[in-house]
Amino acid sequence: xxxxxxxxxxxxxxxxxxxxxxxxxxxxxxxxxxxxxxxxxxxxxxxxxxxxxxxxxxxxxxxxxxxxxxxxxxxxxxxxxxxxxxxxxxxxxxxxxxxxxxxxxxxxxxxxxxxxxxxxxxxxxxxxxxxxxxxxxxxxxxxxxxxxxxxxxxxxxxxxxxxxxxxxxxxxxxxxxxxxxxxxxxxxxxxxxxxxxxxxxxxxxxxxxxxxxxxxxxxxxxxxxxxxxxxxxxxxxxxxxxxxxxxxxxxxxxxxxxxxxxxxxxxxxxxxxxxxxxxxxxxxxxxxxxxxxxxxxxxxxxxxxxxxxxxxxxxxxxxxxxxxxxxxxxxxxxxxxxxxxxxxxxxxxxxxxxxxxxxx
Amino acid sequence: xxxxxxxxxxxxxxxxxxxxxxxxxxxxxxxxxxxxxxxxxxxxxxxxxxxxxxxxxxxxxxxxxxxxxxxxxxxxxxxx
Amino acid sequence: xxxxxxxxxxxxxxxxxxxxxxxxxxxxxxxxxxxxxxxxxxxxxxxxxxxxxxxxxxxxxxxxxxxxxxxxxxxxxxxxxxxxxxxxxxxxxxxxxxxxxxxxxxxxxxxxxxxxxxxxxxxxxxxxxxxxxxxxxxxxxxxxxxxxxxxxxxxxxxxxxxxxxxxxxxxxxxxxxxxxxxxxxxxxxxxxxxxxxxxxxxxxxxxxxxxxxxxxxxxxxxxxxxxxxxxxxxxxxxxxxxxxxxxxxxxxxxxxxxxxx
Numbered sequence: 001x002x003x004x005x006x007x008x009x010x011x012x013x014x015x016x017x018x019x020x021x022x023x024x025x026x027x028x029x030x031x032x033x034x035x036x037x038x039x040x041x042x043x044x045x046x047x048x049x050x051x052x053x054x055x056x057x058x059x060x061x062x063x064x065x066x067x068x069x070x071x072x073x074x075x076x077x078x079x080x081x082x083x084x085x086x087x088x089x090x091x092x093x094x095x096x097x098x099x100x101x102x103x104x105x106x107x108x109x110x111x112x113x114x115x116x117x118x119x120x121x122x123x124x125x126x127x128x129x130x131x132x133x134x135x136x137x138x139x140x141x142x143x144x145x146x147x148x149x150x151x152x153x154x155x156x157x158x159x160x161x162x163x164x165x166x167x168x169x170x171x172x173x174x175x176x177x178x179x180x181x182x183x184x185x186x187x188x189x190x191x192x193x194x195x196x197x198x199x200x201x202x203x204x205x206x207x208x209x210x211x212x213x214x215x216x217x218x219x220x221x222x223x224x225x226x227x228x229x230x231x232x233x234x235x236x237x238x239x240x241x242x243x244x245x246x247x248x249x250x251x252x253x254x255x256x257x258x259x260x261x262x263x264x265x266x267x268x269x270x271x272x273x274x275x276x277x278x279x280x281x282x283x284x285x286x287x288x289x290x291x292x293x294x295x296x297x298x299x300x301x302x303x304x305x306x307x308x309x310x311x312x313x314x315x316x317x318x319x320x321x322x323x324x325x326x327x328x329x330x331x332x333x334x335x336x337x338x339x340x341x342x343x344x345x346x347x348x349x350x351x352x353x354x355x356x357x358x359x360x
Numbered sequence: 361x362x363x364x365x366x367x368x369x370x371x372x373x374x375x376x377x378x379x380x381x382x383x384x385x386x387x388x389x390x391x392x393x394x395x396x397x398x399x400x401x402x403x404x405x406x407x408x409x410x411x412x413x414x415x416x417x418x419x420x421x422x423x424x425x426x427x428x429x430x431x432x433x434x435x436x437x438x439x440x
Numbered sequence: 441x442x443x444x445x446x447x448x449x450x451x452x453x454x455x456x457x458x459x460x461x462x463x464x465x466x467x468x469x470x471x472x473x474x475x476x477x478x479x480x481x482x483x484x485x486x487x488x489x490x491x492x493x494x495x496x497x498x499x500x501x502x503x504x505x506x507x508x509x510x511x512x513x514x515x516x517x518x519x520x521x522x523x524x525x526x527x528x529x530x531x532x533x534x535x536x537x538x539x540x541x542x543x544x545x546x547x548x549x550x551x552x553x554x555x556x557x558x559x560x561x562x563x564x565x566x567x568x569x570x571x572x573x574x575x576x577x578x579x580x581x582x583x584x585x586x587x588x589x590x591x592x593x594x595x596x597x598x599x600x601x602x603x604x605x606x607x608x609x610x611x612x613x614x615x616x617x618x619x620x621x622x623x624x625x626x627x628x629x630x631x632x633x634x635x636x637x638x639x640x641x642x643x644x645x646x647x648x649x650x651x652x653x654x655x656x657x658x659x660x661x662x663x664x665x666x667x668x669x670x671x672x673x674x675x676x677x678x679x680x681x682x683x684x685x686x687x688x689x690x691x692x693x694x695x696x697x698x699x700x701x
Contacts, residue, residue: 026518052521057547061514064507064544068487068515071505072522094508201503202523205482213497215506364441372453374460376657376664382624397455420624422445424668426465427456432445 005183011146012176014184015079015105015169016041018153023190024103025074026052028065032081033117034173035107039079051190059084063091063104070100071214073200075157075193079105081173082123083114085131092166093132097216099199099231101160103153105169107176110339118339119173119262124316127170128290135228137235139167139242140289142260146180152287154185161194163238170289172312174262174341235291243296244287250300253282254355258297258321259310260286262341267310269344270351279355289317297324306330308351310342330354364417364434366404372429373401379421379430387415401429448472450481450501457495461664462566463621463654464492467558468499470631471529474638475502484527487516487555489536492566496531510541513548513557520555527638528555535565538574538603545603552612554646556637559603562656563675570659574601577678582659600678604651608685614645616685620653622671626681633683640688653679 009017016038019027027046029039039055046053052069056062062078069076080088085106095102108123110116125131127140139159143149152169160167197203201212218224248271250256257267264285274281284300286293301307307329309318315333322331334350336342366388373395379402380388387406395401406415417434447453451472458464475484481502488496490509497504507515516530530548537545537559545557564582565571572582572589577600579588589597604616615637619630630652637648653675655667662670686693 026522028518052518054517054521054551056514057543060511061544061547064511064514065518067507067511068505068518069522071515072519074522076518090508091511098506201485201505201519202526204503208482211501211503213504213506215497215504217494217506364444372455374455376461378461378664378668381665381668399460417444418624419445423624423627424466424622426458426460426462428447428451428465428469430445431443431447433441434444436442 006181007184008179008181009146010037010177010179011149011171012037012107013041014146014150014182015153015171017045018150018185019077019103019157020045020049020051021185021187022154022157023075023188023193024051024077024157025190026066026069026076028054028056028062028069028076028078030056030059030062030080030084032059032084034109034119034176035079035081035105037176038105059087060091063088066102066104067091067095067098067100070095070102071200072202073196075103075161075190077103077105079107081107081109082111082120085123085126089126089132092138093134093136094216095166096132096136096138097134098214099164100166100214101164102166103156103160103168104166105171108170108172110337116339117173119175119312119341120337120339121172121261121263121312122314122316122337123170124289124313127168128292128320136231137290138165139163139238140170141167142170142287142289143175144261144264144285146175146178147182149175150182150184159242161196163234170261172262173339239291242288243291243293245293245296246285246287247296247300248283249280250282250284253280253305255305255351256282256284256300256307257310257347257351258284258307258317260289260317263310263312266342266344267347270347273344273348274351279352281351286317292320294320294324297321298326301325301329304329306332306354308332308334308354310334310347312336312341362417362434364415364432365406366415366421366430366432368401368404369429370395370401371397372427373399374427375399375401376426377402378424378426382420382424384418384420385413385416388421448476450475452499452501454499456499458492459658461655461657461667462492463562463652463656464496464560466621466627467560467652467654468496470627470634471558472500473631474635475527478527478638478642480527483525484529485519485523486529486531487512487519489532491533491536493531493533493560494567510536510539511544512536512541513544513553516555517548517551517553520553527642530555530557531560532557533560533566534562534573534575538601546607546610549607549647549649550610550612552614552646554641554644556641557647557649558634559649559651560654561651561679562654563600564656564659566656566659572597574598576600577674602679604649604684607649613647613649613685614687615640615648615683617683618651618653618679618681620671620676620681622653622655622668629681640692643692645688645692651679
């Protein structure tokens with residue numbers, strides 16, 4: 001990192017600025033804590049950059065503005081937090097069903113219902129198991145730091161365009177609010193982005209082509225099945241090509257910590273404490289939650305060492321961990337909910353008791 | 361008074377009868393033979409060659425037809 | 441012979457799925473005629489709703505975007521802001537516009553978004569089999585109001601909503617007109633309202649909406665001819681026709697009058 005080009009930024013603002021640099025042409029949002037700095041940044045800087053900004057009347061309206069904008073081929077984005085993301089699920093399902101690229105950001109807070117405004121990871125199921133109705137997936141990217149949030153925002157736009165589907169940044173209130181020194185991504189000129197004119201609407205007069213219809217309705221069940229299956233062929237390719245994760249010291253570890261986002265930052269601290277005490281702790285951090293790194297995690301589990309999943313939820317990612325390891329190793333859970341963040345000490349004590357306590 | 365005629369697309373007409381109601385000259389009537397979908401399309405009773413009781417090319421049938429099944433022609437050179 | 445009333449180019453020549461006597465077909469034709477007259481076929485995008493007009497995209501020879509129920513104005517807002525030089529038509533029924541989509545309708549109107557909304561008001565939910573709509577008349581029977589719409593409690597079914605009159609209070613609205621698709625004379629008047637709205641849009645004015653009182657023989661349980669009579673007898677007394685709001689500048693109106701047929 002070039003220290004001279006580094007800036008101290010809040011996660012929410014870094015995501016917003018990175019989106020602009022990635023060529024985001026339209027942003028639509030609605031205020032909700034803890035991501036209000038994102039919409040405020042966009043309100044300021046999108047018009048400056050000659051892009052479109054609307055504060056919509058609701059999260060429902062915002063995701064549908066994204067749907068319309070995405071139909072024209074522009075890079076379109078919205079952001080919210082858990083309750084607002086629930087509202088958006090219908091629109092996301094429609095975007096998936098119409099094969100529209102778009103990006104949305106969830107800065108997760110404690111739920112269910114109105115919940116708390118503190119950070120949580122309880123929207124994992126919502127993000128990776130659909131969330132909206134129907135057979136579909138969205139690409140889920142989970143940053144652990146402000147830098148990674150900035151970088152993954154750019155990646156989200158690229159992947160959404162590449163695979164013609166929604167992509168999301170799954171953050172949490174901690175990542176949104178904390179400030180770290182980062183290097184912002186390079187500017188991409190929106191005019192230089194691929195036009196998507198083989199399917200997008202607008203500018204028929206330039207090529208005199210046939211009309212394009214953006215829609216997700218297919219009444220004939222067999223035809224709809226064919227469409228869904230072809231979409232799943234695409235998903236298979238994504239699972240083969242786009243998995244991202246980080247692993248540190250898993251090779252000869254006595255225990256593997258598995259966590260993402262803020263929980264992974266906490267685990268990093270526990271890992272360091274453990275190293276100081278001579279306990280070998282590995283950390284496996286999925287970055288793409290969909291596609292999930294099942295194969296890579298299975299390989300690591302072959303060493304036979306116990307696993308401790310640390311989640312700010314009642315245990316959601318742990319199900320994907322269990323699917324990866326096929327009960328070959330003991331899978332433990334350290335969970336907190338409602339916006340409570342586990343401490344490094346807590347994680348260390350727990351992993352210590354698993355490693356030395358003898359039982360698991 | 362203008363003079364004219366209409367053509368009716370039998371396969372697109374759904375036999376709703378709104379043109380029958382709209383025609384001021386009463387020159388459209390319910391049909392008696394089916395099209396390929398089992399509908400009885402309306403028929404045009406006008407005879408453009410005669411002088412009286414004829415289509416005046418007003419376009420009312422066209423305006424009310426929900427299926428744009430009617431096209432209207434005007435005889436040229438007629439300006440009585 | 442010369443053809444004086446002809447099938448518009450922008451309307452696809454195919455039998456529609458709409459019922460015999462449905463008002464959608466008339467309005468589709470008017471839109472297609474205007475798109476042809478204004479030479480905008482390759483610069484038009486229609487957002488079509490959930491409802492019977494879920495099929496509208498099949499019948500127009502231009503681009504379309506079909507979003508979730510009620511969100512049509514949200515999608516249209518984004519599309520018009522991005523494709524500023526295109527004609528953007530937001531086509532909705534009474535459920536899409538006045539029930540599930542009320543917030544989107546009000547806020548797009550309030551922002552003065554520059555697309556034109558075509559609001560097909562048949563006082564009932566067609567596609568789903570005749571349930572009560574926000575615009576269903578008092579005492580009118582519907583699948584979810586089998587004894588008729590009763591505003592009194594305990595039924596508490598509310599009153600028919602005059603959307604245009606409500607939207608007229610918003611500063612962002614410029615042209616709001618109500619027509620009917622019953623008689624030839626009304627259809628011609630309706631076309632002139634929609635033409636005004638489209639031309640206002642292309643001249644940069646917003647927001648504009650034309651409501652169309654439309655027959656629904658199937659769900660009103662009558663023949664097409666009876667349905668058309670019911671528009672005059674029952675609907676127009678509740679929903680008066682005319683330009684409910686027209687704050688387009690005089691220069692626009694003068695220019696428009698001169699150019700209109």
